[in-house]
Amino acid sequence: MPRPPEQDPPETALEELLEAVERSSPPAPWEEGDNIPWNDPEFSRRMLREHLSQEHDAASRRSPTIDRHVAWVHDELLGRSPTRILDLGCGPGLYVSRFAALGHECVGVDYSPASIEHARGLARDGELRCTYILSDIREADLGSGYGLATLIYGEFNIFRPADAARILDRVKSSLDDGGILILEPHTYAAVREIGRSPVSWYSADAGVFSDEPHICVREHFWDADARAATRRFYVGDVASGRISRYAQTFQAYTRQEYRDLLVEHGFRAVKFHPSLTGGVDPDEPAVMVIVARA
Ligand SMILES: C[S@@+](CC[C@H](N)C(=O)[O-])C[C@H]1O[C@@H](n2cnc3c(N)ncnc32)[C@H](O)[C@@H]1O
Numbered sequence: 033m034p035r036p037p038e039q040d041p042p043e044t045a046l047e048e049l050l051e052a053v054e055r056s057s058p059p060a061p062w063e064e065g066d067n068i069p070w071n072d073p074e075f076s077r078r079m080l081r082e083h084l085s086q087e088h089d090a091a092s093r094r095s096p097t098i099d100r101h102v103a104w105v106h107d108e109l110l111g112r113s114p115t116r117i118l119d120l121g122c123g124p125g126l127y128v129s130r131f132a133a134l135g136h137e138c139v140g141v142d143y144s145p146a147s148i149e150h151a152r153g154l155a156r157d158g159e160l161r162c163t164y165i166l167s168d169i170r171e172a173d174l175g176s177g178y179g180l181a182t183l184i185y186g187e188f189n190i191f192r193p194a195d196a197a198r199i200l201d202r203v204k205s206s207l208d209d210g211g212i213l214i215l216e217p218h219t220y221a222a223v224r225e226i227g228r229s230p231v232s233w234y235s236a237d238a239g240v241f242s243d244e245p246h247i248c249v250r251e252h253f254w255d256a257d258a259r260a261a262t263r264r265f266y267v268g269d270v271a272s273g274r275i276s277r278y279a280q281t282f283q284a285y286t287r288q289e290y291r292d293l294l295v296e297h298g299f300r301a302v303k304f305h306p307s308l309t310g311g312v313d314p315d316e317p318a319v320m321v322i323v324a325r326a
Contacts, residue, residue: 058255059264060258062260062281068265083124105180108310114134115178116139118175118206119131121141121183122141122164125148125150125154125155128140139165140163143169180214183213183216186218188215196283200297204297209326210325210326213299220286223283224254226282231249235248244271245271248267248268294322301325304322305323307319
């Protein structure tokens with residue numbers, strides 16, 4: 033289909049409202065954006081509160097769950113032997129700092145400035161052997177010589193397939209021979225469920241998208257051909273009427289596709305686990321754990 037001619041971005045609240053009303057549906061996967069703006073300084077400052085909240089598991093899990101995950105990886109996968117660990121999309125360093133406290137030397141990569149600042153503070157205060165890199169994991173210099181690399185809490189599916197493939201290649205090169213990869217992606221069913229969710233909305237005095245009163249409308253789309261779910265956000269500022277738009281797309285993969293992808297990118301001994309505790313976690317049906325060797 034021919035693409036409509038490029039239009040100037042809307043300049044007034046009314047133009048933004050009209051653009052929202054005349055939006056194209058369904059959007060093509062990734063057409064309207066890669067992800068929510070984790071790397072925007074203000075968004076990341078607001079999101080940090082959610083990462084650290086002990087009221088919910090929305091951006092990062094609560095501390096007792098992270099403790100259990102780190103214990104399983106340290107005891108069962110690493111046999112309690114210190115190694116070098118690379119955590120991609122590390123957020124505020126909640127996993128990394130725990131691994132470092134157990135004697136591992138860690139590198140965390142994330143492009144959220146507030147998260148990385150918080151993580152560096154944890155490392156300083158705890159005198160932990162952690163290095164944090166503020167960068168996009170698709171481009172960062174990841175270094176080499178790792179015994180373990182992790183990409184957890186469902187973020188793998190956010191990447192376009194070509195980027196996901198590139199990340200796997202880069203992680204493979206950064207791991208020692210026999211080093212372990214832990215991926216924690218969404219299940220196929222969970223991605224499809226995102227795409228089939230109804231429209232929803234909320235209003236808030238402040239939240240991750242704004243410090244001011246706003247409403248947020250979320251639309252979801254399942255593209256059965258691309259097997260990708262897109263979530264679109266319209267955030268309307270109550271005082272000005274201005275509307276900001278964001279979108280994120282999740283690629284769905286079956287278990288066999290995850291296995292094939294890992295093998296295609298040089299990994300072996302691919303094993304599936306129901307959760308990062310090794311056993312079934314009824315609170316986390318949307319994600320699964322894949323462990324593979326470089
Ligand atoms: C759901 S949070 C999980 C954070 C952390 N892994 C945890 O479980 O506490 C996803 C993280 O991935 C990061 N992220 C997403 N895309 C990224 C990219 N392209 N490069 C670097 N970080 C990214 C976000 O900034 C965010 O911190």
